[in-house]
Amino acid sequence: xxRKMVEVNDVTMQFxxxxxxxxxxxxxxxxxxxxxxxxxxxxxxxxxxxxxxKGETLGxxxxxxxxxSTILKVISGILKPTEGSVKTYGNVVPMLELGSGFDYDLxxxxxxxLNGAILGYSEDFLNAKYDEIVAFSELGEFINIPIRxxxxxxxxxxxxxxxxxxxxxxxxxxxxxxxxxxAFQAKSYARMMELMGGGTTVLFVxxxxxxxxxxxxxxxxxxxGSVKMFGETQKVCDVYERA
Amino acid sequence: xxxxxxxxxxxxxxxxxxxxYIFLVFAFHFLAGEQLLYRQSRxxxxxxxxxxxxxxxxxxxxxxxxxxANIQRFETVGVQVSTAYRPNYGTVTMELINQADGSVxxxxxxxxSAIEDGQVLTVTAxxxxxxxxxxxxxxxxxxxxxxxxxxxxxxxxxxxxxxGLYVNGQSVAGTLCFIASGEEYIWTGIHYWKxxxxxxILLAVLLxxxxxxxxxxxxxxxxxxxxxxxxxxxxxxxxxxxxxxxKYKRSVLGVFWSFLNPLLTMIVQYxxxxxxxRADIQHYIAYLLIGIVCFNFFSEACGxxxxxxxxxxxxxxxxxxxxxxxxxxxxxxxxVNLGISLFPLIIVSLATxxxxxKAAILSFYFLGCxxxxxxxxxxxxxxxxxxxxxxxxxxxxFSMIWMYATPTFYPESILPEEFRFVLTINPIYYFLxxxxxxxxxxxxxxxxxxxxxxxxxxxxLFVGAWVFRKNQDKFxxxx
Numbered sequence: 001x002x003r004k005m006v007e008v009n010d011v012t013m014q015f016x017x018x019x020x021x022x023x024x025x026x027x028x029x030x031x032x033x034x035x036x037x038x039x040x041x042x043x044x045x046x047x048x049x050x051x052x053x054k055g056e057t058l059g060x061x062x063x064x065x066x067x068x069s070t071i072l073k074v075i076s077g078i079l080k081p082t083e084g085s086v087k088t089y090g091n092v093v094p095m096l097e098l099g100s101g102f103d104y105d106l107x108x109x110x111x112x113x114l115n116g117a118i119l120g121y122s123e124d125f126l127n128a129k130y131d132e133i134v135a136f137s138e139l140g141e142f143i144n145i146p147i148r149x150x151x152x153x154x155x156x157x158x159x160x161x162x163x164x165x166x167x168x169x170x171x172x173x174x175x176x177x178x179x180x181x182x183a184f185q186a187k188s189y190a191r192m193m194e195l196m197g198g199g200t201t202v203l204f205v206x207x208x209x210x211x212x213x214x215x216x217x218x219x220x221x222x223x224x225g226s227v228k229m230f231g232e233t234q235k236v237c238d239v240y241e242r243a
Numbered sequence: 244x245x246x247x248x249x250x251x252x253x254x255x256x257x258x259x260x261x262x263x264y265i266f267l268v269f270a271f272h273f274l275a276g277e278q279l280l281y282r283q284s285r286x287x288x289x290x291x292x293x294x295x296x297x298x299x300x301x302x303x304x305x306x307x308x309x310x311x312a313n314i315q316r317f318e319t320v321g322v323q324v325s326t327a328y329r330p331n332y333g334t335v336t337m338e339l340i341n342q343a344d345g346s347v348x349x350x351x352x353x354x355x356s357a358i359e360d361g362q363v364l365t366v367t368a369x370x371x372x373x374x375x376x377x378x379x380x381x382x383x384x385x386x387x388x389x390x391x392x393x394x395x396x397x398x399x400x401x402x403x404x405x406x407g408l409y410v411n412g413q414s415v416a417g418t419l420c421f422i423a424s425g426e427e428y429i430w431t432g433i434h435y436w437k438x439x440x441x442x443x444i445l446l447a448v449l450l451x452x453x454x455x456x457x458x459x460x461x462x463x464x465x466x467x468x469x470x471x472x473x474x475x476x477x478x479x480x481x482x483x484x485x486x487x488x489x490k491y492k493r494s495v496l497g498v499f500w501s502f503l504n505p506l507l508t509m510i511v512q513y514x515x516x517x518x519x520x521r522a523d524i525q526h527y528i529a530y531l532l533i534g535i536v537c538f539n540f541f542s543e544a545c546g547x548x549x550x551x552x553x554x555x556x557x558x559x560x561x562x563x564x565x566x567x568x569x570x571x572x573x574x575x576x577x578x579v580n581l582g583i584s585l586f587p588l589i590i591v592s593l594a595t596x597x598x599x600x601k602a603a604i605l606s607f608y609f610l611g612c613x614x615x616x617x618x619x620x621x622x623x624x625x626x627x628x629x630x631x632x633x634x635x636x637x638x639x640x641f642s643m644i645w646m647y648a649t650p651t652f653y654p655e656s657i658l659p660e661e662f663r664f665v666l667t668i669n670p671i672y673y674f675l676x677x678x679x680x681x682x683x684x685x686x687x688x689x690x691x692x693x694x695x696x697x698x699x700x701x702x703x704l705f706v707g708a709w710v711f712r713k714n715q716d717k718f719x720x721x722x
Contacts, residue, residue: 076563078562094561096562100557100561101557101558103485103489117478118481118562118564119562122477
């Protein structure tokens with residue numbers, strides 16, 4: 001039996017939502033004194049359990065607000081679950097949003113190092129892979145100008161190149177394959193396939209069902225925070241499409 | 244032996260920690276110098292308020308004051324005299340006599356024509372005199388002046404218990420206006436090497452425990468911190484350099500602003516306050532600049548950490564990294580600025596005639612304490628800011644009050660007695676006072692000051708870190 005890479009055990013994530021978020025001390029004290037300090041609880045993820053084995057690609061599908069992104073954030077360690085636990089075995093590289101951590105006043109080159117450090121790469125690794133990143137991003141000369149002058153396509157290309165230069169053990173991807181022009185999309189798709197072929201375990205959120213069918217070996221279908229169905233890609237996708 | 248050593252994990256780290264400790268022990272002993280062993284005696288006799296003259300000090304008058312002082316190393320004795328606002332002539336002789344054996348301890352003659360009204364005539368021993376602790380001493384004044392051109396020693400008629408004032412052997416009610424001062428031994432200073440040894444043994448035991456913990460895979464707090472620092476060193480470096488690069492990115496003078504800022508503030512405050520305070524303070528420019536540099540660092544570090552969590556909201560919700568990285572990098576960015584602003588401080592101090600001694604190096608210890616303190620407060624503020632956005636406005640007002648409550652530009656002596664407590668409860672004052680002592684006076688503070696500052700800083704850090712740690716998992720929900 002293959003090694004488990006990610007175990008999600010009975011995870012529940014609740015957010016506290018007050019009617020109007022109280023962000024000042026005065027408001028807090030006055031509402032608390034009036035006894036009107038009440039919170040609505042919103043359960044984004046409700047007792048979800050699944051696990052992924054090494055080398056698998058797991059797709060997450062579901063409607064908007066089903067809790068897909070929340071569960072990815074819990075697995076990445078950004079959110080701490082209200083109940084339950086998540087165990088990961090190996091280094092996790094989350095690509096939840098490309099280019100978070102970019103500083104628009106710095107040049108492309110400086111951002112490669114900054115963003116790389118944020119993603120947890122080492123200095124030696126970045127020095128060694130620098131040329132590869134620049135080559136993959138197709139930025140050429142532009143790498144030495146501040147990225148506030150970049151087009152959105154250039155930014156996305158740079159971000160994708162930095163994020164996928166590693167061979168992480170667990171890769172978490174939230175809808176990022178639709179960046180750049182058609183040629184770059186094909187290139188990034190190829191890169192993703194290459195990563196998966198190299199033994200990386202991938203968690204993958206997409207609304208593009210065709211992509212899910214092409215890439216994933218298993219699929220979790222979330223609805224209103226709970227697992228509606230978990231199993232082989234073909235089976236789940238067929239049911240999902242009919243629903 | 245060498246092979247066995249290399250089998251212990253982290254042997255090199257342990258060895259370097261011990262080496263650094265030993266180096267610091269010796270360096271501190273060297274730098275602190277005499278101030279480690281002696282301090283101004285707490286039993287110094289202060290000048291009583293002059294109320295009247297004793298008698299005209301003519302050739303047939305002998306004024307004697309008997310006293311004893313609990314001073315371990317006697318140094319200076321002095322008497323306040325009046326000239327009665329007239330030219331005087333002759334020679335005034337002052338003697339300090341040990342009554343136990345009649346020996347003359349101190350002897351000095353003053354030219355009466357050079358004495359100013361209200362002057363305290365002092366005589367200081369070449370080397371501090373030991374063995375006079377609590378001994379009965381006699382201070383004798385004689386002169387060869389004639390009536391009408393003789394100085395008049397001053398006295399206080401209300402203080403009776405000093406030991407007795409005699410004129411020509413006749414007892415007079417009251418006390419001569421005299422001072423006596425010296426040094427006393429500091430207990431911790433005498434036992435310095437024992438303390439150092441004890442500390443070394445304690446450190447070795449702790450290291451051994453860490454090594455054992457490492458072997459058994461149980462990471463203690465210290466070890467976890469060590470590995471976290473190692474792991475996130477590159478990230479911290481990148482974030483600090485990002486802060487630094489973007490701060491002055493589109494300004495013409497760029498990094499020179501770190502240089503110019505304290506200087507310009509200093510010049511403005513100098514013009515505003517120099518006429519009021521200059522007379523009271525030696526090296527007023529350097530005094531001012533030290534205050535400005537230290538307080539600027541403090542307010543910048545706190546102001547920047549305040550928004551560190553909120554300002555990085557986009558990162559915190561997208562990427563996982565330990566949350567403390569954000570405030571830590573902000574404090575470190577401010578440290579870079581502090582480092583740069585030390586250059587104008589040193590240059591200006593040298594230019595205005597401050598004599599740097601080896602003790603100036605010790606000011607880095609107190610700067611370190613200031614950094615740790617700012618860090619602790621910053622952690623507290625950044626936590627509070629996430630939950631209550633009012634924090635930044637409150638802090639704006641509060642830091643202004645704090646600035647005025649800290650003697651950055653005024654001498655601490657102008658505070659009236661009833662407001663002295665403002666200084667005693669102000670942590671920044673302790674750091675600032677000792678930094679100034681190290682640089683301007685060129686002497687090390689008493690050993691107790693080191694402990695005091697360390698405790699203030701560490702307690703603040705502990706409180707800040709504890710609150711931060713308790714709440715850090717909730718941050719992401721409130722951003």
